[in-house]
Amino acid sequence: GQCITHCPVAALHAREDWQGILDKMADPDVITLVQVAPAVRTAWAESLGFSREEATPGRMAAALRRLGFDYVFDTIFSADLTIMEEGSEFLSRFDSLKEDGMPMFTSCCPGWIRFVKTQYPQLVPYLSSAKSPQQMFGAVSKTYFAKVLGVDPSRLFCVSIMPCVAKKHEADIPTINAAEKGKDVDCVLTTRELARMIRADRIVVGALQEEPFDQPLGLGTGAGEIFGVTGGVMEAALRSAYYLITGKNPEPDSFREIRGQEPWRESELNMGGTRVRVAAVSGLGNTRKLIEKILRGEKHYDFVEVMACPGGCVGGGGQPIHDGEELASVRGEALYRLDKKNPLRFSHENPCVQQLYKEYLGEPLSEKAHELLHTDHNSWHMPGEYKE
Numbered sequence: 171g172q173c174i175t176h177c178p179v180a181a182l183h184a185r186e187d188w189q190g191i192l193d194k195m196a197d198p199d200v201i202t203l204v205q206v207a208p209a210v211r212t213a214w215a216e217s218l219g220f221s222r223e224e225a226t227p228g229r230m231a232a233a234l235r236r237l238g239f240d241y242v243f244d245t246i247f248s249a250d251l252t253i254m255e256e257g258s259e260f261l262s263r264f265d266s267l268k269e270d271g272m273p274m275f276t277s278c279c280p281g282w283i284r285f286v287k288t289q290y291p292q293l294v295p296y297l298s299s300a301k302s303p304q305q306m307f308g309a310v311s312k313t314y315f316a317k318v319l320g321v322d323p324s325r326l327f328c329v330s331i332m333p334c335v336a337k338k339h340e341a342d343i344p345t346i347n348a349a350e351k352g353k354d355v356d357c358v359l360t361t362r363e364l365a366r367m368i369r370a371d372r373i374v375v376g377a378l379q380e381e382p383f384d385q386p387l388g389l390g391t392g393a394g395e396i397f398g399v400t401g402g403v404m405e406a407a408l409r410s411a412y413y414l415i416t417g418k419n420p421e422p423d424s425f426r427e428i429r430g431q432e433p434w435r436e437s438e439l440n441m442g443g444t445r446v447r448v449a450a451v452s453g454l455g456n457t458r459k460l461i462e463k464i465l466r467g468e469k470h471y472d473f474v475e476v477m478a479c480p481g482g483c484v485g486g487g488g489q490p491i492h493d494g495e496e497l498a499s500v501r502g503e504a505l506y507r508l509d510k511k512n513p514l515r516f517s518h519e520n521p522c523v524q525q526l527y528k529e530y531l532g533e534p535l536s537e538k539a540h541e542l543l544h545t546d547h548n549s550w551h552m553p554g555e556y557k558e
């Protein structure tokens with residue numbers, strides 16, 4: 171996903187975004203929250219001269235606090251939440267999808283959403299209605315977390331650090347934001363912009379002690395970590411779908427067949443007697459080939475993960491660029507290591523997500539969950555999109 175490089179207009183926007191955040195930080199009435207996507211932790215200090223071993227998520231959290239954010243949270247929390255919603259949605263749609271002979275497609279990649287809306291509008295109804303982890307995080311922070319703090323949501327300013335340029339556009343989709351509480355996410359910075367801020371603030375990464383993320387929106391499982399690598403969303407979803415279907419946890423690595431750097435991988439699984447056919451694809455050229463096969467009836471799947479950037483978000487257009495080097499696969503390996511090290515490997519076992527359902531949302535796909543965590547991608551249009 172090398173869609174933007176060193177464009178001066180982008181640099182100008184970045185400065186405006188950063189200035190906007192500084193203004194909010196300086197305002198005593200405003201509480202600033204930041205969330206960091208999984209892929210960012212694999213690359214944030216590459217251009218600052220630190221190895222992946224030194225640039226731990228704990229040091230990244232410390233750097234974000236030095237920059238001045240009031241709360242440092244983690245998108246892997248809402249990645250787990252996405253699995254709860256999207257996994258439940260998949261099971262509830264399973265029979266009707268079978269009848270149509272079509273899969274459900276993931277919806278967390280705005281590059282893919284734009285592609286499908288302009289190129290294959292007939293497939294939009296087969297997108298999951300789950301919002302992406304970035305948007306779910308914002309919606310939960312402006313409602314549930316505002317309640318936890320006992321403040322009006324209008325006092326919260328929600329920033330996200332993303333590996334992705336398209337996430338800036340996603341935060342602006344008008345119908346994604348529930349009207350009464352304002353935008354889910356107020357400002358999106360890329361990994362490259364974060365590194366620039368750290369440099370501008372003269373923060374010495376090597377001198378930082380590791381710090382934990384804030385709670386309750388800072389705790390995520392290994393399943394949430396692997397969202398940043400191609401196949402990871404599918405693997406995380408399968409771990410929880412298996413539990414939902416059979417009532418038992420699978421061995422956490424049992425769906426590793428879906429990992430890898432080939433343009434697309436597929437797998438056929440037996441889940442307590444139910445046959446589930448899945449695929450994960452990355453890169454829009456590969457995606458087009460896969461879709462054409464599905465439309466010609468040459469391939470049949472129940473659930474398909476699509477990531478626009480080759481290798482997934484670790485190779486995203488907002489990540490550091492090193493001429494002639496493609497780092498998506500080493501960054502992806504770093505996420506698999508974090509997954510393995512995490513004491514929690516299943517999204518449905520995230521205690522903070524469980525608490526959120528208990529105290530606020532009820533259960534996956536509840537009315538409240540629908541209102542905050544789902545969206546209809548049919549309900550907005552973009553230039554060039556085919557309309558009936």
Ligand code: SF4
Pocket residue numbers: 171278279280281282333334335336337477478479482483484485486487488
């Ligand atoms: Fe963004 Fe690329 Fe990740 Fe899609 S795959 S969400 S375009 S970084």
